[in-house]
């Protein structure tokens with residue numbers, strides 16, 4: 157069932173929802189981008205519709221809400237450990253189709269990967285609900301259609317899309333919401349969210365890769381070009397690597413807290429081990445690991461690809477390295493190897 161709202165009408169809906177949820181959505185921060193006078197779109201808590209950025213792709217993903225960059229897990233003294241309290245209350249997150257697919261990957265890694273669920277992830281995840289933002293057109297660098305993440309049929313409370321100054325919402329089910337929407341907007345027959353059917357960028361993912369991929373010369377380019385900044389990982393909605401940090405409150409180190417902090421497989425030190433070993437020294441080796449994890453290794457374990465084709469890594473890379481280009485180079489390499497057999 158669809159509804160059409162003026163800005164004021166949708167604001168009234170948000171205000172009513174804010175009594176139950178903290179609302180989290182993409183917001184434009186003027187002048188806070190990486191160059192002078194450049195804006196950035198990232199997630200923040202919102203209280204009215206005018207704060208929500210419907211027209212641009214967020215440069216950072218929603219995942220910081222579920223997997224904070226720095227999260228205190230527990231506090232310790234010499235004799236005892238106390239688990240950190242969970243954030244109270246329900247949260248409503250506005251996101252796009254590719255990000256809802258990314259959520260499936262996060263759930264897979266934290267809740268469906270091995271014998272135990274991650275309790276710290278789970279206690280946040282259980283409090284989240286989602287609103288799907290429609291995508292009437294593809295953004296730069298997106299390749300969601302190649303990854304099959306351009307459409308989403310479920311997993312959200314309602315959809316939202318801005319059209320000709322109106323805000324259109326479709327409510328699949330939920331009588332309470334329907335009543336709230338009816339009070340503040342006008343019923344219309346259809347307000348189904350738009351889904352992108354074509355991207356300028358397309359990728360072809362090989363079904364399998366030969367062992368020769370591990371020493372392929374195609375990775376050398378990235379040893380030369382990549383600066384190992386890790387931006388591609390931090391903006392990616394499906395990157396989940398983290399490390400642990402113990403923070404001591406006193407000089408004698410007997411009281412403190414343990415934090416889980418975001419990590420990146422592209423930065424120096426990530427694969428360091430005791431005795432001075434380092435598994436992936438060159439940036440090319442790190443790129444190989446990252447790319448094959450996203451389009452091959454994860455699929456071998458879970459039968460679908462990890463990458464959702466949001467293109468954020470391409471948007472963020474200061475060296476203009478394109479992840480979609482690399483996927484197509486891997487595919488080309490696999491085809492050439494097969495032709496040589």
Ligand code: SF4
Pocket residue numbers: 388391392393394395450462463464465466467468469470479
């Ligand atoms: S690897 Fe790049 S395109 Fe794929 S999900 Fe991560 S940020 Fe998006």
Ligand code: SF4
Pocket residue numbers: 381382383384385386387388389422472473474475476477
């Ligand atoms: S953002 Fe670009 S330069 Fe930085 S680590 Fe990723 S690929 Fe390398």
